[in-house]
Amino acid sequence: MLHACQHYVDALIENDDNTERMALCGRLLAALEVLKAALKTPLPAHLIGRLTVDVAEPDNYRGPFSTDSETLREYCSALTIFLLQRQQSPEQEEQITGLLSELINLLVEDLKTPRFVHTDGGWQ
Template identity: 85%
Template sequence: MANTNSTTTACTESVCLPSVNETAITALLKTPLGAHLDLFQILDACQHHVDALIENDDNTECMALCGRLLAALEVLKVALKTPLPAHLIERLTVDVAEPDNYRAPLSTDSETLREYCSALTILLLQHQQSPEQKEHITGLLFELVNVLVEDLKAPRFVSTDGGLVMISGEAVPGIH
């Protein structure tokens, strides 16, 4: 806590902006992860970490980014099992459904895709691959995380007179 003569400022939000001397990666690594985040915030965190990872050549920073990405993917594992809050259901709902326009090209479910991302991240953390293999694994991880994010943020529901239904036409007994 800062006193009146201090130049330290208090951070009123849950996530502080980086200081002038702090790099973007350091700020990203300090961003809290946890159950207080909703699904979209966790997906954004995963995407920010993998974006930084794909652009980084520093081994220490890459290892730290992989560790944080793995942590975000573990938080995502829990989030995928919890019911969606109303504000996300609203964001995932459309008025008119176009079934073929929303789903990712992979037929894999979200949890399996999340596990693939975790496995690739763990592989990078082991640091046993050649520089060329590391580049390919990082690229594949980048692509898979982005597919996962796009898929989970794609509309799922359509609003009808009878309530919400899945875009595929199925009734929605309990939204998850």
């Protein structure tokens, strides 16, 4: 779903057609809802392996935005819903779309950042 979220927001930035923008916002919102469910499930072993490092580095675990993935996802959903409401000026819409893109990229970066460390007993 992360790839889909990035794809939709990238397409949203490049698109000026109102109908297509609305469709992209709808798809993005649906992808964010699927991601919401995925964030509540335990990580499968193959993802734990990809998110595990051998040596802990203090700055290796959090992105520059100091909030959790679920909160970032909620922010992205709220901005997407706001764009779907079509109540903003074209300039505001452009700014909100840019902010949404940046938050989606932070969310992707956060979810791909290692968060486990190999230990003698496995990972922690």
